[in-house]
Amino acid sequence: MQKPTQTQKASARRRRPKGKRRATHPQASMDQVVILGAGCSGLYAALKLARAGVKVVVLEKEAIPGGLARGTRHGDNHYDLGVHMLHAFDQEVFEDMCEIMGDERIEAPLNAKIKWAGGFYRYPLQFGELIKGIPKLELIRCSLGLLFYPLWGRIWKKKPKNAEEALIQLYGRPLYEFFFEDFTTRYWGFPPAELSATFVTTKMPRLSAVDVIKKLLSTIGIKDHSLRAVETALAEETLHYSRTGAESMPRLLAREIERLGGRVLTEAEVQSVHRSGDRVTSVSYRESGSDGKICRIECDHLISTIPIPDFIRSMNGSVPPPVLAAADKLRYKPIAVYGLLVKKERALDALYVYYRKRCFHRVGEPKNAGLLVHPSDHTVLIVETTCEIDGPKWKGETEFLERMVLDLEAEGICTQEDIVESHLQKATHGYPIFALGFEPHLDLVREYIAELDNVCSVGRQGGFCFPNMHGAMRMGAVAAEKILDKMVHVPSPANQAAGD
Numbered sequence: 001m002q003k004p005t006q007t008q009k010a011s012a013r014r015r016r017p018k019g020k021r022r023a024t025h026p027q028a029s030m031d032q033v034v035i036l037g038a039g040c041s042g043l044y045a046a047l048k049l050a051r052a053g054v055k056v057v058v059l060e061k062e063a064i065p066g067g068l069a070r071g072t073r074h075g076d077n078h079y080d081l082g083v084h085m086l087h088a089f090d091q092e093v094f095e096d097m098c099e100i101m102g103d104e105r106i107e108a109p110l111n112a113k114i115k116w117a118g119g120f121y122r123y124p125l126q127f128g129e130l131i132k133g134i135p136k137l138e139l140i141r142c143s144l145g146l147l148f149y150p151l152w153g154r155i156w157k158k159k160p161k162n163a164e165e166a167l168i169q170l171y172g173r174p175l176y177e178f179f180f181e182d183f184t185t186r187y188w189g190f191p192p193a194e195l196s197a198t199f200v201t202t203k204m205p206r207l208s209a210v211d212v213i214k215k216l217l218s219t220i221g222i223k224d225h226s227l228r229a230v231e232t233a234l235a236e237e238t239l240h241y242s243r244t245g246a247e248s249m250p251r252l253l254a255r256e257i258e259r260l261g262g263r264v265l266t267e268a269e270v271q272s273v274h275r276s277g278d279r280v281t282s283v284s285y286r287e288s289g290s291d292g293k294i295c296r297i298e299c300d301h302l303i304s305t306i307p308i309p310d311f312i313r314s315m316n317g318s319v320p321p322p323v324l325a326a327a328d329k330l331r332y333k334p335i336a337v338y339g340l341l342v343k344k345e346r347a348l349d350a351l352y353v354y355y356r357k358r359c360f361h362r363v364g365e366p367k368n369a370g371l372l373v374h375p376s377d378h379t380v381l382i383v384e385t386t387c388e389i390d391g392p393k394w395k396g397e398t399e400f401l402e403r404m405v406l407d408l409e410a411e412g413i414c415t416q417e418d419i420v421e422s423h424l425q426k427a428t429h430g431y432p433i434f435a436l437g438f439e440p441h442l443d444l445v446r447e448y449i450a451e452l453d454n455v456c457s458v459g460r461q462g463g464f465c466f467p468n469m470h471g472a473m474r475m476g477a478v479a480a481e482k483i484l485d486k487m488v489h490v491p492s493p494a495n496q497a498a499g500d
Helices: 006-015 040-051 091-104 127-133 136-155 163-171 173-188 197-202 208-218 245-259 308-314 321-328 398-410 439-450 459-463 469-489 493-499
Strands: 032-036 055-059 071-074 077-080 105-109 112-116 119-122 238-242 263-265 269-276 279-286 294-298 301-304 332-342 352-354 362-364 379-386 419-432 455-457
Touching (some): 040 055, 040 245, 040 459, 071 419, 077 379, 077 419, 238 245, 245 263, 301 469, 308 321, 308 459, 439 455
Parallel strands (some): 032 055, 032 301, 055 263
Antiparallel strands (some): 332 379, 352 362
């Protein structure tokens, strides 16, 4: 097995909580924890609790666990809901998944690219590659912008009103107009001026080329003390995957949870969350199928990883109208992902490629990471798009499918004659939308949830944020630790009676 790099180990040491793996608590078996959602965050929280001897039940509305990191099987092949591979940045998560996945885990060197200025470049874009893609006159403009805006920012300190202003402050107007504006508009369906500046500082990766230029500027005394974008992933690292794709990790996690005595219930859609005072006491869910009966399960603690608006609405009449209204203001971008079985041994020279001017924003070829494909001289493509519910992409309308194939053909990926099968997967809650002015609505909802003594809301959907796979797992682990700490420090009613 290839060990994590020194950089990965250092990152893991920074992020890993202090202390060893928690032993089973004598109190733990008395309490039951219900977890809403079997994505990365919910499953990892359940694993931590089950290892501690806690009775834990996970409710998942889909037929299989995994959330946005799931994969489905059609015939002899597996199709991921997007590109989902595990990094080794969080050492504790990495070691847990190595143990749980065993021989099913395989390693694949990161090989991501972006189609840029008529060529393919390593993603994230490196300094020299960005320069190659910018015409000389435009490069002069962009460089002057990078020089001017940090200087101007030191003189006129101004908080950006939206993502457009934040991007201009970071990169200058010429580079914003040349590189960011069009792609961001295509991706979200509206211009950056309608996105919050928070989006830039929490989601968008920082171009390494920009970092280099700013370092050069800093040598002559021009330092940037303004906004900071998100650090990019390592340019070279090892990803962790499976011969059957993304489905392996959540499947094996669920199996381990059940081996430890927990339960993972699929096709169990939450109907109502019941509370008494400042505590949630039980959850009602519908069993599989539209005719499924309503079941009710008691809980002492609850972790929600489902979308925040759904969780708030599930509490029915107990939520104040202002909180309900705030939850309704929190929106998510749907995704439609097309899995294609293609009659080619290989279609891409990468694990995945980003495209800036096509009807899709990313195409992955998981066979290049080790996915088994049948027949062996075929490959599987994962074509990712953002969309609107009931729009052409969401419904798989002929007009969009024809355009998708034309774009694939234009990129030399495959032709209509190459496509053997097509399978559409969809998610109504793909990405949280950091729309302009979303922060006070999210703050109000978070304040309300914080008032519930035995509830945590975490993960991409439950936290309304953008963690990667190991980041979501870490959020689940933190939620589990909070519950275990409460079990240790708060005596149960039975123990209180014994003390009296």
